[in-house]
Amino acid sequence: MKMDVNAFPGLPPGFRFHPTDEELIMHYLRNQVRSRPCPVSIIPELNIYGFDPWDLPERSDLEEGEWYFFTPLDRKYPNGVRPNRATMSGYWKATGTDKAIYSESRYVGVKKALVFYKGRPPKGVKTDWIMHEYRMRGSDKGPATISGSMRLDEWVLCRIYKKKHMKRASEEEVEGSGEGYRRQVASRFPRSCSLTHLLEGGYMTTEAQGLEDDPFGLVGLQGVVDGSNGSNSGRFCGNQSYNFVEPVFQF
16 A cells, blocks of 8 residues: 655655554554554544545545544444444445454454445445454453443544446457447347348448348458458448348348
């Protein structure tokens, strides 16, 4: 992940913050929960539920791609254990199953995946914003309830990013000039017809009537293959006439 190393003196040029799930739990979240210093002060403390996801990148020193935050987790109801994941414009909704995180075969934490929805449930609109929420083992039980406190977890670690939809240019070119184009041409003709019907119905111009003597278009096709025919006969050329077409004729 790209970041501004000038914001963190002592880091070498080219440094990238790309920790594993285990490293996030063992070297960052555990230290944060125990009020110990992290290996590098790169993850800010922020109540992310006070912001919409698109406002979070500017509150991190990481430049692009993924953003990490230590955030408290509050209760939705005073006597419940359900977390409050609502923001100003929407809410985070859990998806899939939680993933257990292990360190040297020891269960140390859990990762939960969430998706951001605009609006209010149950009519929220799904977005491309994704969050991975990391919690320490046993933190799902929550701390002892203090009278009047809505705090469920003192700290969880959140990794937030926006899902990208990438389409290769070569795929777009194939769709534009290959099968899609052939279907477009074929759609101009009846699915099952005779050559006479094509001519009488105006699907083919008089220049293409040579098909009566050359029903398979071999003469025009030969000109295309060996370059001996200097005209456009036998080619697909926009609005110009055809000597050889793709639809299957019923003679």
